[in-house]
Amino acid sequence: MKFLSYKILFLILVLSILGSLILKENSKKINLDLKFKGPSFEHPLGTDELGRDIFLRTITALGNSSLIVLIASFISIFFGILIGGITGISENKKIKYIFENTFNLLWALPGIPFFVAILTYFPRNIFSVAIAISTLAWIVPARTLRFIIESEKRKLYVLALKSFGYSKLDLIKFIIYNIKEPVILSILFTFIDILVTELSLSFLGLSIQPPEPSLGSMIYNSINYLNKSIFLFIAPFGALIFLLISLFSIINEIQKSKYNIFQEFML
Amino acid sequence: MLKFITKNILISLINILVLISITFLLFDILPSDPIKVRLGFRYNEKDAKVLREKYQLDKPLFYRFLVYIYNIFSGDFGKSIILGYDVLDLIKIKAPKSLKLILISFIFSLPFVPLGFILGYFNKGIAIERFLFFVAIIPVFIIASLIIFISIIFFKVSLTSEKLNFIDYVIPSLVLSIFPSFIIFKTIRENTQKISNKLFITAHKAFGFSEKDIILKFIPKNISTPAISLISNLSLYYLSTIYVVEFAFGINGIGELAVSSALNYDFPVVIGVAILVSIIYNLINILTKVLIAITNKAYIYEISKL
Numbered sequence: 250m251k252f253l254s255y256k257i258l259f260l261i262l263v264l265s266i267l268g269s270l271i272l273k274e275n276s277k278k279i280n281l282d283l284k285f286k287g288p289s290f291e292h293p294l295g296t297d298e299l300g301r302d303i304f305l306r307t308i309t310a311l312g313n314s315s316l317i318v319l320i321a322s323f324i325s326i327f328f329g330i331l332i333g334g335i336t337g338i339s340e341n342k343k344i345k346y347i348f349e350n351t352f353n354l355l356w357a358l359p360g361i362p363f364f365v366a367i368l369t370y371f372p373r374n375i376f377s378v379a380i381a382i383s384t385l386a387w388i389v390p391a392r393t394l395r396f397i398i399e400s401e402k403r404k405l406y407v408l409a410l411k412s413f414g415y416s417k418l419d420l421i422k423f424i425i426y427n428i429k430e431p432v433i434l435s436i437l438f439t440f441i442d443i444l445v446t447e448l449s450l451s452f453l454g455l456s457i458q459p460p461e462p463s464l465g466s467m468i469y470n471s472i473n474y475l476n477k478s479i480f481l482f483i484a485p486f487g488a489l490i491f492l493l494i495s496l497f498s499i500i501n502e503i504q505k506s507k508y509n510i511f512q513e514f515m516l
Numbered sequence: 517m518l519k520f521i522t523k524n525i526l527i528s529l530i531n532i533l534v535l536i537s538i539t540f541l542l543f544d545i546l547p548s549d550p551i552k553v554r555l556g557f558r559y560n561e562k563d564a565k566v567l568r569e570k571y572q573l574d575k576p577l578f579y580r581f582l583v584y585i586y587n588i589f590s591g592d593f594g595k596s597i598i599l600g601y602d603v604l605d606l607i608k609i610k611a612p613k614s615l616k617l618i619l620i621s622f623i624f625s626l627p628f629v630p631l632g633f634i635l636g637y638f639n640k641g642i643a644i645e646r647f648l649f650f651v652a653i654i655p656v657f658i659i660a661s662l663i664i665f666i667s668i669i670f671f672k673v674s675l676t677s678e679k680l681n682f683i684d685y686v687i688p689s690l691v692l693s694i695f696p697s698f699i700i701f702k703t704i705r706e707n708t709q710k711i712s713n714k715l716f717i718t719a720h721k722a723f724g725f726s727e728k729d730i731i732l733k734f735i736p737k738n739i740s741t742p743a744i745s746l747i748s749n750l751s752l753y754y755l756s757t758i759y760v761v762e763f764a765f766g767i768n769g770i771g772e773l774a775v776s777s778a779l780n781y782d783f784p785v786v787i788g789v790a791i792l793v794s795i796i797y798n799l800i801n802i803l804t805k806v807l808i809a810i811t812n813k814a815y816i817y818e819i820s821k822l
Contacts, residue, residue: 354531359793361756362774366539366790369778445655452657453763453775468661472676475668482665489658500653
């Protein structure tokens with residue numbers, strides 16, 4: 250079963266998005282009579298400082314994070330593959346020069362300071378956070394794809410096909426067939442990168458804003474109320490562990506494959 | 517050499533200029549009005565006009581852009597909207613704490629240099645590297661919040677209070693040092709292993725050079741380039757991650773300053789810190805490249821060929 254962990258993670262994200270869409274309104278219900286109640290049949294993980302159900306809030310937060318991650322990774326993978334593919338395939342020196350310098354320029358920007366600076370301006374809803382993250386995240390697939398195509402172009406079979414008289418379009422078809430696996434790996438890596446960035450930003454309180462819950466800010470706020478209810482911390486943290494385990498298995502898969510794309514990123 | 521240095525300085529100047537212009541244009545293009553944010557519910561046209569003149573927001577775009585760049589290069593980052601102080605003064609007060617955090621955490625990860633060297637020389641340490649890898653890829657805020665949780669629940673100690681002594685910095689800097697330790701260990705170990713298995717080392721051994729000479733002279737010379745380039749990579753990591761670590765542990769450094777200002781929509785502070793971070797990183801980058809060029813004569817040639 251190739252890329253099984255990837256499929257499982259994808260399933261988790263989609264299910265949590267569906268769950269959050271259904272439970273969205275219930276998770277915002279404030280009831281000050283039910284402050285810091287323990288686990289019960291109605292509230293499986295108890296309630297928080299405003300009497301909201303922690304279990305519903307965790308699922309909604311997971312859904313919100315997943316939605317941001319899916320949108321951001323869709324944008325950045327689309328542009329990354331487009332731009333990386335163009336720079337890899339084209340023989341035009343000017344295009345190569347411009348894109349290579351853009352890659353290096355954006356690569357040298359420190360990530361979190363840049364996102365924090367951008368998100369001071371934006372209204373901090375799902376779409377703006379996703380766009381802000383993807384401004385830097387598209388470089389990962391673009392760089393990898395350019396690198397893979399450049400090294401593939403030098404291989405003998407391309408030269409042989411050229412001498413047989415195949416057209417340029419056919420050559421591109423053959424190259425695409427041969428680079429499928431490393432490209433999928435780089436997409437997975439982008440996915441992980443975006444997920445970790447989103448969670449870190451939500452921990453800083455710069456992702457989606459209250460009353461919408463987000464995993465990181467739930468964890469950060471729970472530290473003030475730990476003496477009242479430890480489920481405030483444990484519920485979002487458990488969801489994070491859930492994500493982390495699938496991340497670990499994805500990374501393990503990347504490491505086991507013969508294309509170790511981590512070397513491009515100093516890991 | 518001089519050409520190499522000037523070229524690098526030019527590249528980083530362009531880098532910083534691009535960052536500044538992106539942030540400036542964002543400030544201008546986006547519909548959110550800083551004057552409206554500042555005045556809040558007391559907003560009226562008369563006050564807004566006075567403030568617009570005060571911050572020169574009624575002048576044309578290009579003129580303001582030139583003034584903005586001139587101000588930044590003359591050391592004037594503007595004034596904080598909420599706190600009212602000069603941004604540079606705020607950074608001057610907060611920077612020593614961040615520097616302390618980074619330095620202590622760097623000292624914590626230094627022992628991995630000799631460890632990686634020794635294990636690499638004897639072709640060992642893959643298990644340690646794998647273990648470190650899986651600890652290092654856990655996001656920093658997860659480790660930080662778990663440590664805070666455990667300290668409150670089991671030891672009844674709050675780690676988020678104000679940091680006064682050296683001891684208060686130990687746990688935050690340990691958290692900050694996990695990923696750098698892994699990168700240092702991996703780079704040093706892999707390169708030492710690669711070099712020590714090469715033929716010229718065997719030849720030197722056969723010529724009668726002592727083991728001491730090989731360990732202290734030949735191998736360090738050959739792993740110097742990747743080891744020095746670690747400085748620039750690690751500084752990028754440190755400058756990014758202090759935002760999270762300081763925010764989690766409540767250290768009043770520049771990272772915490774930037775995040776809390778971002779939460780309050782205090783634009784000049786966030787932009788000032790981001791530009792300063794970028795300038796520091798670019799300086800370190802130039803320094804690293806010069807250091808590599810001094811120690812490795814082939815480096816400039818290799819770079820020019822790419």
